[in-house]
Amino acid sequence: MSEKIVVPVLGESITEATVSKWLKNEGDKVEADEPIVELETDKVNLEVPSPISGILSKIDSKDGSVVEVGALLGFVTENGSVSKKIEKIEKIKPKEINDNIVNIETQRKDPEIFEKEIDEDFIDKEEPLILTNEIEEKAEIEKTVDESLSPAVRKIVAENKIDIKSIKGSGKDGRVLKGDLIDLMGANPPPSERKIKYGQEERIKMTRLRQTIAKRLKQAQENAALLTTFNEVDMINIMDMRKDNQEDFQSRYGIKLGLMSFFVKACIVALKNFPAVNAEIEGNEIIYKNYYNISFAVGTDKGLVVPVLKNADELSFADIEKNIKELSDKAKNGKLTIEDLQGGTFTISNGGVYGSMLSTPILNLPQSGVLGMHNIVERPVVVDGDVKIRPIMYLALSYDHRIIDGKESVSFLKMIKENLEDPRRLFLDI
Numbered sequence: 394m395s396e397k398i399v400v401p402v403l404g405e406s407i408t409e410a411t412v413s414k415w416l417k418n419e420g421d422k423v424e425a426d427e428p429i430v431e432l433e434t435d436k437v438n439l440e441v442p443s444p445i446s447g448i449l450s451k452i453d454s455k456d457g458s459v460v461e462v463g464a465l466l467g468f469v470t471e472n473g474s475v476s477k478k479i480e481k482i483e484k485i486k487p488k489e490i491n492d493n494i495v496n497i498e499t500q501r502k503d504p505e506i507f508e509k510e511i512d513e514d515f516i517d518k519e520e521p522l523i524l525t526n527e528i529e530e531k532a533e534i535e536k537t538v539d540e541s542l543s544p545a546v547r548k549i550v551a552e553n554k555i556d557i558k559s560i561k562g563s564g565k566d567g568r569v570l571k572g573d574l575i576d577l578m579g580a581n582p583p584p585s586e587r588k589i590k591y592g593q594e595e596r597i598k599m600t601r602l603r604q605t606i607a608k609r610l611k612q613a614q615e616n617a618a619l620l621t622t623f624n625e626v627d628m629i630n631i632m633d634m635r636k637d638n639q640e641d642f643q644s645r646y647g648i649k650l651g652l653m654s655f656f657v658k659a660c661i662v663a664l665k666n667f668p669a670v671n672a673e674i675e676g677n678e679i680i681y682k683n684y685y686n687i688s689f690a691v692g693t694d695k696g697l698v699v700p701v702l703k704n705a706d707e708l709s710f711a712d713i714e715k716n717i718k719e720l721s722d723k724a725k726n727g728k729l730t731i732e733d734l735q736g737g738t739f740t741i742s743n744g745g746v747y748g749s750m751l752s753t754p755i756l757n758l759p760q761s762g763v764l765g766m767h768n769i770v771e772r773p774v775v776v777d778g779d780v781k782i783r784p785i786m787y788l789a790l791s792y793d794h795r796i797i798d799g800k801e802s803v804s805f806l807k808m809i810k811e812n813l814e815d816p817r818r819l820f821l822d823i
Contacts, residue, residue: 397444398429398444403731410601423446425443428441542557609758622792623751624807625785629784653717657741658710660687662808666808668681674793675759685706687702687737687738689742701737749767750768790802
């Protein structure tokens with residue numbers, strides 16, 4: 394019995410996908426509900442499971458094929474492995490069977506022949522030989538380094554992991570001198586591995602996700618009046634609070650107390666006070682959102698995705714941290730669903746995890762505001778007339794100037810700064 398593998402319903406407004414890669418090959422054994430093929434859509438990647446246990450008997454849609462919802466991907470045949478074994482047995486020639494019987498009888502009568510065949514045919518001698526050569530070569534290099542080179546040369550060789558055997562020395566009897574190594578390190582570097590592998594240029598087709606990212610970012614530039622305002626925040630109190638309470642927080646809730654929960658809480662306080670930042674434009678109307686779904690950017694191997702923390706204003710610090718970790722793990726493992734990416738009202742982007750000092754984040758349409766976090770750097774600041782070293786982060790708020798005025802944007806970012814510099818306000822809701 395064979396079962397069809399078909400393209401499942403992909404989500405609202407998504408009618409087609411690209412076959413990203415098959416996780417199994419034709420003839421492979423599969424279990425029921427085991428992922429066998431990965432599909433790529435405009436928004437997420439999803440895995441299609443096997444409908445039954447058996448053998449992947451046929452693949453109809455190859456990697457890179459564009460398929461619609463309900464299209465046939467292939468077939469899984471139940472008990473396919475049994476029929477395959479029977480077919481293989483039927484193909485064995487009578488002479489091959491007789492030869493096998495003769496060989497077995499010979500091995501029984503003369504064990505030495507059997508042992509000899511095992512020694513010659515089945516024991517992998519290559520790996521021990523390689524290992525022996527490596528050990529002998531290493532010992533030879535160490536001997537050369539220890540006995541024939543000067544201390545200065547030995548130091549350069551050890552620090553830069555230079556293969557001394559590949560260098561022709563200019564000293565007596567071909568001895569390598571310090572100048573030889575300096576000349577070597579000053580020589581033109583070899584081409585990169587990527588250049589060697591792909592040549593001067595390489596051309597690949599953009600993935601659906603990358604195409605969607607490019608399209609949406611360009612739309613944001615063309616359809617919104619983008620402007621960015623900046624501020625800085627002293628992170629000393631948050632860092633002290635995390636340090637003092639990290640152990641108790643983790644033992645009680647099973648999750649680390651990070652920075653994102655503070656920023657999410659601070660943004661929600663500011664969004665409640667400046668509702669235009671939580672609004673969007675639709676035609677000639679402004680839609681004010683009285684709920685707070687915070688999107689947060691996650692970088693993955695396949696591109697940037699922005700999952701949504703739903704009803705973040707109703708979550709505790711621990712719940713925020715848990716949900717952020719869960720969604721981040723799903724994003725990195727390609728397990729996000731369409732629902733995980735929809736409904737955001739405001740976005741937070743943390744470029745600081747990659748070392749960014751300052752940036753101008755771009756809007757995640759149809760939202761009207763995005764907050765950019767950056768790295769924390771110790772800087773000299775004036776505190777009560779004295780110069781002190783404090784952990785400072787630069788903040789950036791990009792916004793749609795069509796509905797958010799400069800006064801609102803600056804006041805919004807200033808309120809976030811005040812709540813982060815005095816995090817006790819977050820617990821008092823002031």
